[in-house]
Amino acid sequence: xxxxxxxxxxxxxxxxxxxxxxxxxxxxxxxxxxxxxxxxxxxxxxxxxxxxxxxxxxxxxxxxxxxxxxxxxxxxxxxxxxxxxxxxxxxxxxxxxxxxxxxxxxxxxxxxxxxxxxxxxxxxxxxxxxxxxxxxxxxxxxxxxxxxxxxxxxxxxxxxxxxxxxxxxxxxxxxxxxxxxxxxxxxxxxxxxxxxxxxxxxxxxxxxxx
Amino acid sequence: xxxxxxxxxxxxxxxxxxxxxxxxxxxxxxxxxxxxxxxxxxxxxxxxxxxxxxxxxxxxxxxxxxxxxxxxxxxxxxxxxxxxxxxxxxxxxxxxxxxxxxxxxxxxxxxxxxxxxxxxxxxxxxxxxxxxxxxxxxxxxxxxxxxxxxxxxxxxxxxxxxxxxxxxxxxxxxxxxxxxxxxxxxxxxxxxxxxxxxxxxxxxxxxxxx
DNA sequence: CCATTACTTGACCGACCGGTCATCTAACGC
DNA sequence: GCGTTAGATGACCGGTCGGTCAAGTAATGG
Numbered sequence: 001x002x003x004x005x006x007x008x009x010x011x012x013x014x015x016x017x018x019x020x021x022x023x024x025x026x027x028x029x030x031x032x033x034x035x036x037x038x039x040x041x042x043x044x045x046x047x048x049x050x051x052x053x054x055x056x057x058x059x060x061x062x063x064x065x066x067x068x069x070x071x072x073x074x075x076x077x078x079x080x081x082x083x084x085x086x087x088x089x090x091x092x093x094x095x096x097x098x099x100x101x102x103x104x105x106x107x108x109x110x111x112x113x114x115x116x117x118x119x120x121x122x123x124x125x126x127x128x129x130x131x132x133x134x135x136x137x138x139x140x141x142x143x144x145x146x147x148x149x150x151x152x153x154x155x156x157x158x159x160x161x162x163x164x165x166x167x168x169x170x171x172x173x174x175x176x177x178x179x180x181x182x183x184x185x186x187x188x189x190x191x192x193x194x195x196x197x198x199x200x201x202x203x204x205x206x207x208x209x210x
Numbered sequence: 211x212x213x214x215x216x217x218x219x220x221x222x223x224x225x226x227x228x229x230x231x232x233x234x235x236x237x238x239x240x241x242x243x244x245x246x247x248x249x250x251x252x253x254x255x256x257x258x259x260x261x262x263x264x265x266x267x268x269x270x271x272x273x274x275x276x277x278x279x280x281x282x283x284x285x286x287x288x289x290x291x292x293x294x295x296x297x298x299x300x301x302x303x304x305x306x307x308x309x310x311x312x313x314x315x316x317x318x319x320x321x322x323x324x325x326x327x328x329x330x331x332x333x334x335x336x337x338x339x340x341x342x343x344x345x346x347x348x349x350x351x352x353x354x355x356x357x358x359x360x361x362x363x364x365x366x367x368x369x370x371x372x373x374x375x376x377x378x379x380x381x382x383x384x385x386x387x388x389x390x391x392x393x394x395x396x397x398x399x400x401x402x403x404x405x406x407x408x409x410x411x412x413x414x415x416x417x418x419x420x
Numbered sequence: 421c422c423a424t425t426a427c428t429t430g431a432c433c434g435a436c437c438g439g440t441c442a443t444c445t446a447a448c449g450c
Numbered sequence: 451g452c453g454t455t456a457g458a459t460g461a462c463c464g465g466t467c468g469g470t471c472a473a474g475t476a477a478t479g480g
Binding site: 031032033035036114115116117121122124125126127128129130135138139142169170172173175176177178179180181183184186187188189193196197199200203204205206 | 241242243245246324325326327331332334335336337338339340345348349352379380382383385386387388389390391393394396397398399403406407409410413414415416
């Protein structure tokens with residue numbers, strides 16, 4: 001355990017080399033793709049030497065893993081927490097989440113000119129056939145998100161707002177739909193697609209198999 | 211117009227150099243990614259020299275465009291035609307299409323060991339932020355698919371099977387959902403996801419705005 | 421104060437990238 | 451038969467890729 005002063009010295013947030021690399025890489029991977037972003041480019045963006053980069057990350061692959069963890073964390077503590085841990089009625093949380101997704105993509109589009117979409121979805125389609133380790137990690141991220149949906153649905157069923165259903169399957173379907181509309185919106189480079197199609201997420205339903 | 215014999219000579223299907231390049235590239239792009247597949251590798255796979263490749267395609271980008279056209283054609287004349295131009299009741303066509311998507315992915319997975327997903331969705335997420343021309347082409351492909359959904363929904367509404375709704379928006383939502391479940395299935399490397407989540411496509415509904 | 425460790429520097433590596441080109445071969449139109 | 455052209459060949463280009471490494475500097479712990 002290091003004391004506070006040494007923390008301040010060696011890890012002031014965002015002047016810290018490792019996290020500078022991490023956030024630069026995250027931004028670049030998100031806005032482009034894994035393959036299209038080079039180590040040198042990341043180093044330039046983070047004002048770091050290549051040898052220094054390899055002091056913190058053993059390989060590009062490991063960097064990507066760290067980026068996924070990093071984004072998943074920010075996700076969990078950011079808009080996922082906001083959307084789901086609300087004292088809003090369960091079903092309305094879905095609307096809240098769609099809105100949050102929209103504003104995020106809208107803001108990014110306004111700044112960069114291009115809609116980046118979902119980092120996890122992007123990486124999943126690019127890497128799933130080539131990197132089972134990364135695929136597994138992305139799977140875990142998706143599973144966690146699905147769990148949030150599921151908990152919301154369970155609560156709604158419990159409270160009588162929704163008729164009984166296969167909440168696990170429906171939650172998975174909702175996650176798939178969310179990724180799908182983000183994919184389509186990105187292809188159209190138009191975040192509004194999320195606003196238009198998003199609310200229909202509440203119409204998805206998978207019955208209990210019997 | 212060339213006569214039959216000269217066709218046989220110069221374009222016997224799949225011994226023809228250009229189409230050999232095209233189908234090799236399609237397979238590789240589909241199973242991996244645009245960036246990960248190199249020209250040299252495609253040439254090797256198609257048993258073609260590099261200079262010969264550049265006789266037919268001015269650049270890798272142009273090859274990708276041709277691949278998209280090629281796949282869109284086979285799509286349109288293949289399982290899209292089967293799924294939608296049926297004399298099945300409109301709503302059942304959706305089930306038929308889900309089944310077709312499943313069997314396709316299942317077959318590919320059994321052969322390659324990895325679920326390739328949807329070439330268009332894959333390319334869309336990988337390239338949309340970097341190549342507006344390709345993005346536009348993928349958009350056109352998606353629009354055409356959406357048109358099929360829409361026609362089906364219109365017919366169902368017309369026939370009284372479905373209550374009136376915003377068929378355009380709902381059709382787009384269905385396409386998004388399809389892409390979403392393929393994305394998730396690919397991430398899990400499990401085509402069965404399509405079977406489980408697919409039928410819920412019929413529950414999607416976007417009302418007419420008034 | 422010294423040894424150790426954490427971190428930084430930048431040159432360097434072989435491999436591969438997309439793309440070019442001069443040269444050759446063979447088929448076609450006339 | 452002959453000129454033209456479509457197609458095939460493979461060496462070659464500069465640039466970039468992910469990754470290595472020996473040497474240096476600065477902070478830390480004892």
